[in-house]
Amino acid sequence: MEQLKTYRLMVDEKGDNGVMAVSFVDSPATQEEWLMFKDAKLKFATDEEKREVLGVIMLADVPIYRNNPPYGEHYIIFLKEDIRAMVRKFFKDKVVDKVTLQHLTGTDGVWMVESFITDKAQGIGSPFNVPDGSWIGRFYVENDEVWEGVKKGDFKGFSIEAMLSYGPEVNDPLVAEMQEIYRMLNKLLK
16 A cells, blocks of 8 residues: 655744634544543543533644645644644734634634643643643633533534644654554544
């Protein structure tokens, strides 16, 4: 099977591009659903009426399948250093309350209350099994309609809305191995 090309997605911290919003979606590209703080296994579990969701916003170093012109079928990847730059730009642009639903409509009454990048060397872990350098966020959902959608399972995770630049192709044997695992998992899920 032919190996598809993998490209870095990058941000120009001084430019106009970057993460413009975080979307609540039913099928996150990260394939990581969020936590609603009701799971008794979690040490920090709280009453779901705190109206908070915690989830993976961006996975570091994990290829994500895409098919678009002019690249055709390919993978994109967010390297740790690129995620760090995107998060800095996100806060610099002050868009912590820019939330959309299914990438279709904006909504009010939802905003980020916590954000961190996993870094085991600095003791910054996550309740998710994600690679170092991944971006995790917690959102407070004041909007009753959106919260009902969260509780019903209409929304299960996060996805970013961003204007980013395609960077150089990534030629890493580990990326090729991860692509193969991704293909096998998608085949099993279908």
